[in-house]
Amino acid sequence: MNMQTKKIKIGNIQLNSNLMLAPMAGITDTVLRSMVRQMDKECLLVTEMLSSEALVNNPTAKILESTGFESPLAFQLSGHKPHLMAKAAKIIEDRADFIDVNMGCPVKKVVCGGDGSALMKTPQIAADIVKAIKDTINKPVTVKFRLGWTFDTKNFVEFGKLMEESGADAITIHARTRSQMYAGKADWAEISKLKQEVSIPIYANGDIVNIETAIECLNLSKADGLAIGRGALGNPYIFKQIEHYFETGEILPPQTLAEKIATLKSHLDWEISHRGEENGIKFFRKFYPYYIKGIRGGGAYRGKLVTEDSYQSILTLLDEIIENEQKILHIHSIN
Ligand SMILES: Cc1cc2nc3c(=O)[nH]c(=O)nc-3n(C[C@H](O)[C@H](O)[C@H](O)COP(=O)(O)O)c2cc1C
Structure with missing residues (x-):
């Protein structure tokens, strides 16, 4: 599969990228989406799931906020009542x-x-x-599902065909069953069975964390695109890396620790301006482990960062992380 030449078209919208930031509740808020957009101008961004019922009751909730420059952007709805899903879709x-x-x-x-x-x-x-939303709005409608409920009741091929017949314009498929939750490995080869049966674009999803897994997933799944979730945690740069590789065959160097910390800081600052200082600092705690994964002494710093309330003390800790790393690199270079 050549991601370079054939770009995905969803409904009447031609995209310039075959990558998607997969939706993650409590993670892919307007801030993270904007961070990804700064680094990759084209990939498809998806909001956290928005309950259709909650949205209809509160159409001005903060979770619905987006900046003007996130496009192409999908809003994800959850629910099971077709009329409410259609009503929510109309609002957004x-x-x-x-x-x-x-x-x-x-x-x-x-x-x-x-x-x-x-x-x-x-x-x-x-x-x-799907039919109710399609009948109500004029935007393409996409669906995201798994391989099935359990291993013995995998129905993704019939299910995907039915979604296409009902009007869905693209599919994202997480190659696990519901009963697996997040355990085991995503079974990318399974996706190829659905690819043979539908003509709408398919994004393969699950366990894509770098260029190697992106290549393997594309080869096995025969999918048109890739949706990346947890691989973007602490590494919003992943889209640019993969995109660049598929465009040029060249592997961009990984971000240095200093670059990673700079990304962390702007993510934190943006969350603070979005949520206020106290809430922004608390909300951000979940992200530290991903940004500082693999650094020497990371466990101790993680412990301090996730309990720190003061913005200034957080900045001091982050500076210390970089200084320590530089000291260690210096010692290695003179030995
Ligand atoms: C914290 C978290 C929140 C998630 N929230 C959503 C969600 O709101 N909607 C959705 O369709 N999938 C959600 N997912 C599933 C991801 O979109 C994705 O399918 C899954 O993590 C597998 O892909 P990955 O290995 O690239 O992360 C969530 C996953 C995580 C880890």
Whole structure:
């Protein structure tokens, strides 16, 4: 598969990239999406899942905010009531380039209400949701699902065909079943079975964390594009790296520690301006482990950073991390 020549078209929208930032609740807020957009101008961004019910009740919630320069941007909706999903889609239609429907979330409190991957057990409801949204708005509609509910009840091929018949314009498939949650390895080869059966674009998803896994996933899945979630945590640069490789065959050097810390700082600063200092600092705690993964003495710093409330003390710790690394590199160079 040559990502270089053939770019994905979703409905009537021609994209300039075959990569997607996969939706992640509590992670892919407007700040992280904008960080990715600064580093990669073209990849498709997706919001966190937005409950259709909550959105209809509160159409001005902060979670709906986006900056003007995130496009191409999909808003992801969760829910199981076709009329509410359509109503929610209508509310956000003007801000979205695409509406994505969550049919893959495995979390108990989501599936017990019939949302997320529970829709793979009720394919007719899933089909009705797609039809209802398509009938209500004028934007392409995409769907995201898994291989099935359990290993023995994998139905992604029939399910994907039904979504296409119902009007879906593209598919993202996380190559695990619901019962796997996030355990085991994503089975990329399975995706190729669906690829043979539908003509809408498919984004393969699950465990793509670098150029090697991107190549392997494309080869096995035969997918048109790649959706990257956890691989972007602490490394929003991954899209540019993969994109650049597929465009030129050249491997960009990884970010240095100083560059990573600079990225961390701007992510933190942006969260603070989005949420206020106290909430921004607390919200950001989940990201430190990813940004400082692999550094010497990382465990101790992680412990300090995730409990620190003072912005100034956080900056001092981050400077210390860089200074320590430079000292160690200096010792190595004179030995
Ligand atoms: C913290 C977290 C939150 C997630 N939230 C969503 C979500 O809101 N909607 C969705 O469709 N998938 C969600 N996912 C699933 C991811 O989009 C993706 O399918 C999964 O993580 C596998 O891809 P990856 O290995 O590239 O992370 C979430 C995953 C994580 C780790």
